[in-house]
Amino acid sequence: MSTLDKIKQNIADSINAALKQQIVQSADLVYPPKPEFGDISLPCYNLAKSFKKSPVEMAEFLVGEVALGGTISGTKAIGPFINFTFNKQTLAQGVLSEIALAKNQYGLNDSGGGQKIMVEFAHPNTHKAFHIGHLRNILTGEAVSRILQANGYKIIRANYQGDIGLHIAKCLWGIGQLATEYKEMVGQGVKAKAEFLGRAYALGSKFYEEDEQIKKEIVELNKKIYSQDKSVKRLYQTTRKWSLDYFGGIYKRLNTKFDRLYFESEVFQRGREVVLENLEKQIFKKSDGAVIFEGEKYGLHTRVFINSEGNPTYEAKDMGLAKLQFAEFNPAKIIHLVGPEQVEYFKVIIKALELILPETKGRERHLPYGWVRLKAGKMSSRLGNVVLGEWLLDEAKTEILKIMKGKRSLKNKDEVAEKIALAAVKYSILKSGINTDIAFSLEESISFSGMSGPYLQYTCARIGSIMKKANPKPQTSSAKQIPSLKPQKITYNNLTEPKENGIVNKLARYPEMVRLAAENYDPSELAKYLFELAQGFNDYYHAVPVLKAKTEIKQARLALIMAVKQTLANGLELLGIETVEEM
């Protein structure tokens, strides 16, 4: 239990004691909109009903009944709310020593109890462009994984990549048209190869839609790919590797590692078999030469699982995938991070899966994440009109190097610029609600001011700078850990500034934010929280000197700002963002 949890429990207990019944839960307590109101409040609407009073009367009544002392230093009724003021010293003592002792473990909890959750994300298709939509998927998937991990779940990171299907045929057909260029590509780097594949795909796609004859050719080619025909096998394998090598580089740059890479090519056969086996059991049925699942029976819609060519569609492949995933890992839950356009699709396949493999019931979940749209026009890898994921990272880095030119000189400039660039892009994406569409703008994605990744890094760097200049220097047990002072040596009643109380309150809420982010499968809550914490510190920084204060006060303030740095670093870690010591 965190310090704040304990205090909230105390308050709930005090209220229940005053009312002589167990009626208020600590979860009923809310945070007041203004610090003058108090530190935590209880809305009295529901209580009022039970006690047949008006909410305002109820709040006033409670003020007279609840005993002060311990963690509560004051109560105050404002309208229908009863507001509690914490004993500042108790809170500061509790929170700051908790952080100093827990260090990078601060905020973690064990509510997951070691349950296995597979988070399936990224899933780019080979032979197609890697655009900012994929970037959002990976950043979100990685953050969700880290957040769940912080809540005591054991995470299996899976990535399901489409390396078979019509899009490959389109690309390979396109390569046939660009034969000369293809030969030149062989000696080129992974990036150039990936770009070339993107172009070939767009070309094939265009002709597929515009020319009936070519459409037929591509369909034929697709059959050959499925049957591993000698005429295409080599080209297929070579280009598939180009894509995968390229993706591998991006995962590394984004600091994501997968425990298991799944491929459509390894599940399509199994998927087809699973569907055919269940055809007899009447879960599926034949219709116009295809094998379909009639979703209407369950309030859903019909989908084709095996097409009239006999090839499994995405639906059947997903059956094969699920079977494999449960067989290999037997996770308590599988979360598929996939776009919102597939909400209805997933309802159908989860239902079908439930009938085929009853043990999967309630364990499959589609987690939709919002689109990244271009402000000007739509983005489509089909039309070759895309913002490439890596281009954005490079662009951000270039901009940062420009800014750094006029600033302090750093030895490891390039390394720092890369970290800041990643922070800018990651934060700008993660701060939006997981299911909110993002209207992409270059300026905002690489924003270095305001609610941004670099702002948070800057805050940490500032604190680090104060710590370096502090005398005596705070102790650190290992190079990796953020230094801290021995909590028992600090007198916390030296923290009397209102801004300090605000920061302590904020710090106390961090464990709650970690919990909330996991419950909602949404990193944006945490991203917002970290910004507010940083904002609180920067305000404080300008108003209250740390190093110029008298020794005892200085110690307390140092303890406070180190706790801020630690908490920011912990939270950023969960978002997959690294801090920097200097910038």
Next chain:
RNA sequence: GCUCCUGUAGUUCAAUGGACAGAACACCAGCCUUCUAAGCUGGAUAUGCAGGUCCGAUUCCUGCCGGGAGCACCA
């Protein structure tokens, strides 16, 4: 046509049915002999429209208007 999602300052985004709807960007005016000015302070503007439920609605319900997506052999 049917189904799902969505509509909040100029822009991009917030707000478990609760206190005065919050930030950021942009714009204007200030702040570096003082711990990193990638910072801080001050300043204007918003819930698409019409009803309903509720002590209370941005949030829930209905209708209308606008935007997006899905709806049999793509992924």
